[in-house]
Amino acid sequence: EAMLTVVGGAIPTIMGNGQYALAQGFMAPIPADQRPPGFDLILSRMDMQHGDFEAAITASQSVLDTPDLDPVQRDHALLNLLTLHLNNGDGERALNFAHLLAETSDPSLQDIAEASELIVASATNGNLDVLVKRLQSMVRRQGSDRVHHLGVTLFNLAWCLGVQDRNHDALRELDKAIEAFDSSSAGIELAASRALRAPLLARLGRMDEANRIIQSFVPPSQGFIENEVLIELGAVHDNFGSGERALSILSQVGPLDALSLAEQRLLAMTKCRWHVRRGEFELAEMQLGRFPRGLATTPGSGAEQRTTRAYLAVSRGDADGSRVAAEAAGFAQLQGARSWRRVAELLDAISTKSTDLNGAIANGAVEAGWHLTFVAELLVPLLGSLDDDARNTVHIAARDHPERWRRALRTHLDAHPERSPVEQARLLEEIGERIDIRPLRTLARSLRRSHDGAELGRQLARRLADRIWIEDQGRTALEIGPRRIPGSSVRRKVLALTCFLLSRVDLSATRDQVLEALWPDLDPGLALNSLNQTLYFLRRVFEDPYSDDLSPGYVWHDSDVIWLDPELVDSRSIRCQSLIQSxxxxxxxxxxxxxxxxxxxxxxxxxxxxxxxxxxxxxxxxxxxxxxxxxxxxxxxxxxxxxxxxxxxxxxxxxxxxxxxxxxxxxxxxxxxxxxxxxxxxxxxxxxxxxxxxxxxxxxxxx
CATH class of the missing domain: 1.25.40 (Serine Threonine Protein Phosphatase 5, Tetratricopeptide repeat)
Structure with a gap:
């Protein structure tokens, strides 16, 4: 009886602090038929932590339907049902329970009820600024006695700030939410908070950090991972990284009929954009058709849905694409969803091929250029028409999200080789990988007569070249990327030429100096022939296989001078000489x-x-x-x-x-x-x- 009294009286504290697992440990020895109805509230929260929303709703509704229910337990049954329907994406039911909860005498729960009404409104046509101010005031009032409620408020605040494109502010609030959830049993809330960092970091160009977060979730290392988290992480890759990895993550999402309404909406928009980016417009339209009707519960959802619709219309070349994009931008403006407004404005400018496109690009990079990356495949064909400032802004965005832009650039270059896409090729040279060198050099050969882009691919080859380290103290050995080549396995004259050049100032010598040092006793003609053969074999030691057109240029030989490129070749003696001189x-x-x-x-x-x-x-x-x-x-x-x-x-x-x-x-x-x-x-x-x-x-x- 004492245990029943203690746990029953502590329900507000347990719920407010998220101490469900601890409470469940106390409850375990008590037979089920002796437990009061309020205990089911705690069990329903545990069901929610394990992803069983149906069981959680059933348990909470059972408590609410209990005759002569204690008012405190009634309030928390309403809170449970409100939370569950918000998470499920059922705005109509969430509003019903929010109205009932607003009648409570508990000021903290009244705050939650009123904020929930604003959350549902902000998912449709309500203003996010109003919701953000309410959440910020709640954070100031909520204390350590209800740390779980504080964590939820901070998470919702971070989400709204992200929709407003205040990404640094959102990350700061998320860190506080994670700290709050760390002390509770809030597994899914903690996971959602950690996962939300990934899109925010990706927007800011911090892709390495975003990828580390994604890798911590996928593949799942332990426990249950919400489908919503998987969809969000898949969207990060599709928006800013690899479409293939995005598809791999999205394939782990459960069947459609097992998803909540919120998850179905998010998945429909994410998959729609995935298909749009591959020109699969019918499949994209089909995905949008799966967007569930009814009131949504995700702040900014209305603006995102309209912007996604505009993205499809503009990408497909619809006659009314500009109108759809302008309407999406107007709706996002009224909603205060600045992130989606900036994307929609870009889509409008792209659709009309307006002279304002340069300005729209600048406006789309206020805090970071993620908006440009979001529509990369639409901007890539227009690079040649941009002014210098806009083109430089695009290059900055591409450096922040190179994988996403590489995908768009390669697709364009493969589809339109006849258009001499020099600006696109130059951007790919800046962010490309080794597989891009050959197609860029092929394009460069076609442009030699025009002298515009004739060196395409050279800079990329040099940037990505394996650096060569030569152990030239003691017995000689070469390290070329992952390869280690003992000097004893290299032709002696090839190794001698390498070491001779290493011993010269700037790693260079005249042809006559080389001939005099290495072939002093040969006829000049024979010596020159030996030098040419030695250079032939040296290049193939450094590069296997060797292609003059694709080479980064480790070894150079003009009519009078032979040298190693000091940016690509280094040695221990050179390093020592540099230390001595400095x-x-x-x-x-x-x-x-x-x-x-x-x-x-x-x-x-x-x-x-x-x-x-x-x-x-x-x-x-x-x-x-x-x-x-x-x-x-x-x-x-x-x-x-x-x-x-x-x-x-x-x-x-x-x-x-x-x-x-x-x-x-x-x-x-x-x-x-x-x-x-x-x-x-x-x-x-x-x-x-x-x-x-x-x-x-x-x-x-x-x-």
């Missing part, structure tokens, strides 16, 4: 550490006895030793003993015969009391002095 005065410990960590040994031991390599090898090694010697000496003088020991040890690993560094290390060991280490190091030092120099070393105690 050293400040005095040299900082961090600079010395960077050099010591990078330098691994003498340059190109494969060619140790080649004259052309000796000067570069010795100069680089001498510079390295000089810097290390000074650094270790300074550390000894300033008391940074541990740092000096670390640097000296690594330097001696590279060059065990570096006498001055070894002497400094002996002194560092002695001053730090590392007598065993000092004795071991002294044994090596003394052996070198006696055996290699014929000198008697000073006693260890003198260091």
């Amino acid at each position: 050293l400040s005065t005095p040299r900082s410990p961090d600079e010395v550490e960077a050099l010591v960590s990078t330098y691994r040994g003498r340059f190109a031991l494969d060619f140790e006895y080649e004259e052309w390599s000796a000067g570069y090898r010795d100069s680089l090694h001498a510079s390295y030793l000089e810097i290390v010697e000074r650094a270790v000496h300074d550390d000894l003088a300033t008391g940074h003993y541990d740092r000096g020991i670390s640097v000296a040890r690594r330097a001696l690993t590279v060059d065990p015969d570096a006498e001055q560094i070894e002497v400094s290390l002996l002194r560092l060991y002695r001053v730090t009391g590392a007598h065993s280490a000092a004795a071991e190091q002294y044994a090596h030092y003394a052996a070198v002095m006696r055996n290699e120099l014929g000198l008697e070393p000073p006693a260890l105690e003198t260091f």
Whole structure:
């Protein structure tokens, strides 16, 4: 009896804080026939968390129909039914329960009832600004005693702000909602809040973050995921990313007759747009025909439906497309749905091919260019007619959502190759992938006579090229993207030419310098032929297979000069040389550490006895030793003993015969009391002095 009394009296707190799972744990030991009706309210919430809306409605209605029901339990039965019908998308029934709940004496529940009436109104022809102000005032009044109610209010506020195109504000409110739901049993509300971040982030061009959210839901890792969440995430991919991934996600949505009215409406609009973007207008029309009648419950739904209808009309080339788009823009304006108004205005300008299109593009990129991305396949054919400012705005939007624009650009270029679509090709070059290089180069060849776009594809090839890293200290090896090629598997002259160029300033040399270094004893004609053959094989080491037309240009050879492209080719010795040249005065410990960590040994031991390599090898090694010697000496003088020991040890690993560094290390060991280490190091030092120099070393105690 005590348990019944405690749980029964705590129903407002349990419902307000979303502590359904905790309450269910207390209720479990109580036999079902001894539970009062109010307990079914908690169980109905658990049914809703598991996606069983029908069971949840039945349980809540059963409580409401109980004779002589306690007023508090009656209010929460009404709240449950109101919530369930709002989530289900049944605006008429939701309004009925909102009117009944408004008669409560609980001010918090009165707020919820009145806000619910505004939510239903804002889904049709009500104004979102009025709803946002009401929700903001509720947030200020709702406290920690009803944290679940606060979370729901914050979620609804975030949704409305998103419809108003206030995406940063929406994300801020969503973060608060997630914090509120984290402390409750509100699984589906928490999931919906996390999922809503994905479209908002995508609008702002933060696609990596949006994709991480989507990947956390799809495929489902655990538990029930609402169909509405799946539809929303599928729409994110279709609007801003991959249509194929969108279809994959949408295929996980349950059968149509198992969906709520809200889910059916959302799915109809999402699938309509998916078909529009592929020119499947009959299928798009069929999807819109599945849009359920009746009052919707999703704020901004009316504007979205009308804008989707306009999208279909304009894309299909309907004679009244402009009128439909203008009407959608007007309706969205009255509703305060600025996100859909901006899309509809773009559609109107596109349909009329108006001179205002440039202005509409600018207006469509107030906070972010997602509105342009939303209708990318309609803007792509018009790129050549845009002014510079509008075209630059489109390029910014394409960089924010490259996958979506690539799809539209490829479709256009494949369908209209005869129109010399240079502006479209230039945009694809900016955001394209490797598969786009060949078609862009094919287009470029067709434009060579006009000199307009003749270099298309070159920039893309360079941007996407695998960078080449050459390990040229010690034994030589090449790393080309994921490939690692030992120097021993490369033709010797090919490897020699590579290392020779690495040792030259700007990785370049005249043809005569190369011939003199690598083929000094050959007849000039034979030497030149050998050089050409070596270049042939070098290009095919860097690129397998190699095509001159598709190459990013790792190796260049004009009539007099041969060079490696320093933007695409790098090596350990080049990196060390750069570190040495950039050293400040005095040299900082961090600079010395960077050099010591990078330098691994003498340059190109494969060619140790080649004259052309000796000067570069010795100069680089001498510079390295000089810097290390000074650094270790300074550390000894300033008391940074541990740092000096670390640097000296690594330097001696590279060059065990570096006498001055070894002497400094002996002194560092002695001053730090590392007598065993000092004795071991002294044994090596003394052996070198006696055996290699014929000198008697000073006693260890003198260091």
